[in-house]
Amino acid sequence: MGRAIILMMDSFGVGAAADAEKFGDVGANTLGSIARACAAGEAEKGRTGPLTLPNLERKGLGLLAEGSTGQRPAGLDYSGPISARYGYARELSSGKDTPSGHWEMAGVPVLFEWDYFTAKENSFPADFLDELQARTGVSGFLGNCHASGTEILVTLGDEHIRTGKPIVYTSADSVFQIAAHEEHFGLTRLLDLCQAARELLDERQMNVGRVIARPFLGETPDTFKRTGNRRDLAVPPPGKTVLKQLQEVGGEVISIGKIADIYAHDGITQAIKATGNEALFEATMEAVKSAPDRSIIFPNFVDFDSYYGHRRDVSGYAAALEVFDAMLPRLEAILQPGDRVFITADHGCDPTWPGTDHTREHVPVICFGPDLEGGNIGERGTFADIGQSIAAHLDLPPLSYGKSFL
Ligand SMILES: O=P(O)(O)O[C@H]1O[C@H](CO)[C@@H](O)[C@H]1O
Numbered sequence: 001m002g003r004a005i006i007l008m009m010d011s012f013g014v015g016a017a018a019d020a021e022k023f024g025d026v027g028a029n030t031l032g033s034i035a036r037a038c039a040a041g042e043a044e045k046g047r048t049g050p051l052t053l054p055n056l057e058r059k060g061l062g063l064l065a066e067g068s069t070g071q072r073p074a075g076l077d078y079s080g081p082i083s084a085r086y087g088y089a090r091e092l093s094s095g096k097d098t099p100s101g102h103w104e105m106a107g108v109p110v111l112f113e114w115d116y117f118t119a120k121e122n123s124f125p126a127d128f129l130d131e132l133q134a135r136t137g138v139s140g141f142l143g144n145c146h147a148s149g150t151e152i153l154v155t156l157g158d159e160h161i162r163t164g165k166p167i168v169y170t171s172a173d174s175v176f177q178i179a180a181h182e183e184h185f186g187l188t189r190l191l192d193l194c195q196a197a198r199e200l201l202d203e204r205q206m207n208v209g210r211v212i213a214r215p216f217l218g219e220t221p222d223t224f225k226r227t228g229n230r231r232d233l234a235v236p237p238p239g240k241t242v243l244k245q246l247q248e249v250g251g252e253v254i255s256i257g258k259i260a261d262i263y264a265h266d267g268i269t270q271a272i273k274a275t276g277n278e279a280l281f282e283a284t285m286e287a288v289k290s291a292p293d294r295s296i297i298f299p300n301f302v303d304f305d306s307y308y309g310h311r312r313d314v315s316g317y318a319a320a321l322e323v324f325d326a327m328l329p330r331l332e333a334i335l336q337p338g339d340r341v342f343i344t345a346d347h348g349c350d351p352t353w354p355g356t357d358h359t360r361e362h363v364p365v366i367c368f369g370p371d372l373e374g375g376n377i378g379e380r381g382t383f384a385d386i387g388q389s390i391a392a393h394l395d396l397p398p399l400s401y402g403k404s405f406l
């Protein structure tokens with residue numbers, strides 16, 4: 001039977017989806033925009049020249065991107081044999097957020113609407129913040145607006161240290177984010193505050209996808225840096241995912257990085273922490289070496305989104321893609337017969353797009369294994385085709401959504 005290994009490249013979209021207009025994202029294209037900038041010599045910080053992804057190209061990346069947009073990304077013109085199934089998927093879920101994308105790829109699309117904090121300033125209801133303050137004893141809040149999580153540290157980090165007031169902010173996603181200094185405010189205190197916020201939102205039946213703890217260190221605006229102790233407090237997926245199905249029959253479901261948090265630990269049997277794409281990859285290698293038959297190994301490569309997509313850092317995104325690509329052959333070399341590697345994403349985050357939010361895009365769908373024949377699997381109607389293929393491969397009951405391509 002083998003295992004399923006899902007390399008989740010957070011935010012690696014491959015072109016605007018048919019419904020991008022609803023999101024103001026017509027023309028967004030994470031991969032295409034990065035490739036264009038690289039080819040034009042506009043992504044030269046820490047790397048140089050056209051985007052070079054030879055291993056992903058041999059798995060069909062250039063061709064699937066062409067399928068998605070009608071155009072090959074600049075420089076990705078490999079035309080040799082393809083050793084993987086390759087295509088791209090549309091999203092059924094109503095939002096372009098991380099939990100929706102993840103749950104959908106595991107077979108559970110989010111068909112309801114989240115509650116969003118849409119006001120750019122004074123984003124959170126006053127009585128909600130008052131109640132949270134009363135319950136937790138903090139002396140007030142800073143921020144209370146839409147913001148980029150790194151920019152808001154530059155503007156409010158000093159004041160936070162001086163006053164002890166945590167910084168609360170949101171984005172186009174359904175999120176309540178709290179930034180606080182790990183030492184001056186305290187990490188445990190921040191996590192407790194997030195837990196209290198989660199409980200209060202749930203009590204008030206505010207359908208907010210995640211409360212996110214954003215701890216940081218440093219003493220001055222130019223040295224403030226977020227740490228790896230981020231925590232996401234998500235609501236559980238609204239249905240049974242393929243992860244849960246496998247857990248129920250006694251299989252191993254190994255989360256690497258933030259996966260466990262995103263699924264609210266539902267269906268996860270083991271959670272391995274690692275910070276940074278390279279450490280996440282090494283942890284994945286270790287898991288692949290030791291995981292038993294009938295396991296899911298599921299890393300989330302968050303840097304693409306968090307360090308480069310939201311930060312609108314094209315060179316950084318391109319360099320991270322090139323590093324990721326260069327690591328792939330090491331994983332391929334340790335696969336066992338029956339193993340299936342899936343490469344996909346949860347949404348887009350075009351680093352050339354206005355603002356700092358995600359972009360509504362198709363995601364790549366690549367699947368390979370030592371004994372799997374390649375081929376074009378075309379446009380997939382939902383990310384859930386991945387979950388359904390995993391269910392088929394691991395001999396689990398079929399999921400409610402998705403069509404297997406295996
Ligand atoms: O700007 P930062 O804090 O990285 O926040 C980003 O990360 C959050 C969770 O994915 C999103 O809401 C987005 O705004």
Ligand SMILES: [Mn+2]
Pocket residue numbers: 010011097098305346347
């Ligand atoms: Mn994401």
Ligand SMILES: [Mn+2]
Pocket residue numbers: 011098305306310349358
């Ligand atoms: Mn994001």
